[in-house]
Amino acid sequence: MQGMDASALSHVVLLGTGGTIAGAGGGATTGAGSAAYQAAVVTIDELARQVPGLRQLARLRAEQLFQIDSADFTDERLLQLARKVAALCRQDDVDAVVITHGTDTLEETAYFLHLTVHSSKPIVLTGSMRPGTAVSADGPANLLHAVAVAAQPSSAGRGVLVVMDEQVHSARDVAKTHSQRVEAFASPHGPLGLVVEGMPRWYRALERPHTVASAFDIEDIEALPLVGVVTSHGNMRREIYDQWASLGARAIVHAGFGGGTVPAYLKAPLAELRARGVLLVRASRTGGPLARGGCVDDEALGWVVTDDQNPQRARLLAALALTQERDPERIQQVFWRY
Known part of the structure; x- marks a missing residue:
């Protein structure tokens, strides 16, 4: 980029939401800094200057x-962020948006x-x-690479991207898989590409519809219906499902x-809930x-199964589907499609 006319550069909006990338600890001797710090104290302006x-x-x-x-992201905040990003993308003087975000719910927001x-x-979403x-802070490099990816025309039309640890992931696939390591984010089908010498290098494309091809538009969504998630373990209780209902x-x-x-001991209680109008979506806690x-x-x-969406993505897709459909067969087709 050295010597390039500034007017030829893409116009990128940095949108800060907090998280560890905006966190600070007691000092540089914090080591990896995975515990002794406070999230969301550094502004996006300060991050960019650093x-x-x-x-x-x-x-x-x-x-x-x-x-x-990011643990404090509610559906209301998620809707607010989506409306803000959509409004920015409609502006002629905005070429791309980079969002800094905490890693705990980054995959859901993306x-x-x-x-x-x-x-x-x-x-493009990134965090640290x-x-x-x-x-060994990873935030500066992640932000640098996120902007580098967002600024390239080749990144357009690929859906929402997550850039972490020199990898470019699709928002459809990526998940946080470790509580502390910098290479915590991974996709079961692999990343879409890598950041090589400061530039995105692409290796695969996403087949499932997204963004402009999606049937869901934030401009048409006033609120999300409540959807609960119950994770399986030995000795489960039906009361948890009843409470969600x-x-x-x-x-x-x-x-x-x-x-x-x-x-077996939950099949009858869940069938009762379905008879009362509650949609049941089967996902896997292990993936696949x-x-x-x-x-x-x-x-x-009248139950629905996910394809390979993890439970947290299944919650969001079920909520979106319910803004348009009530029939479980049609909602099942939504899960097969996206």
């Missing part, structure tokens, strides 16, 4: 939308934007596993063993694609 060479990659404008730990923001402009005060949950994601297995009718007669019961 990364050498960042402004050589793009014309930047920084905005602070939230300053929170997936929601991937399905609801109708724009082919690059939308360690605060900026850690000796009593709170008004329109659907419950059953994060089952292996292929979404439902214990599920088969319809694999352990129960999903068609006869």
Whole structure:
């Protein structure tokens, strides 16, 4: 980029939401800094100033939308963020958006934007596993690479992207798989590409519809219906499912063993909930694609199975589907499609 006319650079908006990348600890001796720090205390302006060479990659404008730990993301905040990103993408003077985000719910936010923001402009999320005060802080490099990816025209039309640890992941696939390591984010089908010498290098494309091809548009969504998630373990209780229903949950994601297995002692109670109008979605707590009718007669019961969406993505997809559909067969087709 050295010597390039600044007017030729892409205009990228940095949107800060907090998280570990905006965190700080007691000092540089914190080591990896995985525990002794406070999230969401450094502004996006300060973050940008701390990364050498960042402004050589793009014309930047920084905005602070939230300053929170990503564990505090609610559906209301998710909707607010999606509306903000969609509004930015509609602006002629904005070429791309980079969002700094805490890693705990980064994959959920990325997936929601991937399905609801109708724009082919690059939308890139990044974060860090360690605060900026850690000796081995990963945030500066992740932010630099996220802007480098967002600023490239080749990143357009690929859906929402997550850039972490020099890898470019699709928001459809990526998940946080470790509590501390900087290479915590991985995709079961592999990343879309890598960041090589400061530039994205692409190796695969996503087949499933997203962004401009998605049936869901944030402009049409006022609120998300309540959807609960219950994770399987030995000695489960039906009362957990009943409580979600009593709170008004329109659907419950059953994060089952292996292929979404439902214990025999829960089959009748869950069938009762379905008869009361609560949608049941079978997912897997271990990952991997599920088969319809694999352990129960999903068609006869009116249950839905995920494809390979993990429980947290299944919650969001079920909520989005319920904004348009009530019929479980049609909702099943949504899960096969996305």
